[in-house]
Amino acid sequence: MDFLKSGLKTVLGAPEPGHTPSGAETVLELDRADNETINYALDTLNNVMFPTQFEEEEDNPHVPMNIGEQFTEMFIKDHHNIQLVLDLLDEFDFRVRLSAVQLLTSLLTNRPKDIQEIILVKPMGVSKMMDLLGDPREVIRNETLLLLIKLTRGNANIQKIVAFENAFDRLFEIVSTEGYSDGGIIVEDCLLLMLNLLKNNSSNINFFKEGSYIQKMLPMFNTPDEAEDYGWSPQKVSNVHCMLQIVRTLVSPSNAVQIISNCQKIMKNVGLLDALCNILMASGVPADILTETINTVGEVVRGEVNNQDFLGNVMAPSNPPRPAIVMRGPVLLPMLPVPQRDVADEPGLFSSDVLSNWFAAVALMHALIDNPGQKELLLRVLLATNIGSAPVSLLHQCTVTLQQTTKLQPKDSMKQLLLKRIGFETFSAKLSEVTKHELYNKAAKHPQLRVKMASEILIDYEFCKLFKVLEMNQENGVQEQNSERASPDATLDQYKCLIRQQDARLQELMAQVEGLLQHNHQLQQDARLQELMAQVEGLLQHNHQLQVQSSGAGPPAGPVQVAQPAAGRAATGTDGAGRGTAATQPPAAGTVERSGAARWTSTSGSAGSWTRGYRN
């Protein structure tokens, strides 16, 4: 590096070692009058600080990769150096001016933030550069455009000054003289600069809107007459793409609501929305432009009922004319698809690709939001499926898509899966990781999708918004489910326990009943026994009385003889005679005989003794 440094000094003629700044200052300051010398000095500085490596440097191991940046750092240590270069912008000499502009561009490429801050505090720094846009020599004007694009990137204060210095007027002037979208790369440069001025700068967006610049964009979107040219040049594609980006920046969802709504109204009133719709209907529009136009139209009508209605009433160039949404519906829907995808593919809603479905559905949603009339209209839309087969309604297709693409688990099995297989802890841990994910943060910051590959997109802005709202609910919900799951178990156990208790109690009671029944039976038997005993007693007394009577009046021969053969039978016989039939009593008599045998014996004993007595 040293050899380069000393080389620089030699070239610039400041060999004095230790003297603070280099030859740059010496030459640029002392030789101001000598345009040729100045020009060489500027060129040299530019070569030294040029951002990209020169061919011969690439193979030289002594030259560090970012040598240009290192020299830039040295150069800007003294802010006076920048002032010197800025002053040279005033020089009308072609080569000096051009070299100065190029040098500043190199400096800005190497150390954008530092240079921006330095230029901002230099009186008239930005204004001087803006003046160069009016330079009659196109080369200088074009180089200035590149310089301004670098200068305005990411610095709101510079952006505002540039806008204040009539940047939009001048840029629109250039764009119009260059032939609008058919113009060359200069048009694209102008549009890129406008985009820089507007992006994330509400003050400038307001200025753009109030300065009636939206109207001035109109000629840019004029579609060529039918069949004029089917081939769009790559430059035209780039130009139109930039124009669409400008429109989207004005109505970007990240702007203040009032600004968006104002811009949307103006866009409809001045016919910009109409012009955009014409692009949708035009033939031969390249796929990516069509995609971007749809995105743009989507944002121009978003949340603005009048614009939505306007879009709904756009007539497709068919015979007879039919509403564009109906006509182009199936054509529009597929256009929203993944970037870099063959648009001629199957329409979004018919696609088996989930992402395409999603895009198509989002497009539909935008068309429908807060607009009952449009909803009715879309319900009547019929989609052609295959040639020859009957058309299906849009709603039908949506339902089919829903059924096919989202194989939703039933709630219960989801719960099972969640709690048994995954585990609640793991689930909530994973859930909290979502917000920390790079893609989530990216999506949450950018309401507009900006992806080049299908793989780059996972979630979108709306999802992030929804997720934020639902995050708490989700966890609460699962926790609730969790506790719900737990409680049935508990109650089941409780009931099981209760049933077990009741079972035991039932057994106990059954046993009791059994015992009581037996007891009851016994008691009944006892009661009968006593009754019978009482009868026997009664009979004995009766018998005794009869004996007493018969002994008094002489015993009748018959009955006594009958009673003779068996003492036991005698009583029965007497009894039978007394009561009528003895035959009705035999079981009872038998029982009595069994249980009361002993007594009976004793009774018969007494009867015997009575018989003996009688015999005696």
Add this chain to the structure above:
Amino acid sequence: MAYAYLFKYIIIGDTGVGKSCLLLQFTDKRFQPVHDLTIGVEFGARMITIDGKQIKLQIWDTAGQEAFRSITRSYYRGAAGALLVYDITRRDTFNHLTTWLEDARQHSNSNMVIMLIGNKSDLESRREVKKEEGEAFAREHGLVFMETSAKTAANVEEAFINTAKEIYEKIQEGVFDINNEANGIKIGPQHSTAAGAGGAGGAGAGGAAGGGCC
């Protein structure tokens, strides 16, 4: 939408004197007691009528803080009118007027109309700068003077409109070169449609040549 003329204004003065509130009162007709510190500049616009002609005012409200002074300087050159504001309840903001005026005169075009405004006239009890002092300062430096209240909206319309009248008169007198956009004046679309592209191209070339010689 269509206007006869477009004037660019800037509002300058110390921090906290009520510049942003004046603008808000003029463009939105409302008062916001607590206002964020202005960073850099903010833009506002409104249409007014003078002499039966629609005039569009584009107003850049600058930051009063010293740190932003260099940014503010970038706005002087392209402005047709400036409102120089001080706070009648803070003497120091009145004392700094000379510095502001020097800055403005140095960086602006010589024809810029400057209106001196003593703001917060509703806070009479806390007044530190007499109305006569303001009038005297304005007379001495050739400014138009007015006391306003962004809170009660008193004189706010007048302040902006009188400045516009002054500019309009200067145009009628031929003092302003209305073809030079650096003066902060633009002719409305209905005036310039015919001259349109050709005139603009010529002006561009003239501007570049002018840049070359100085």
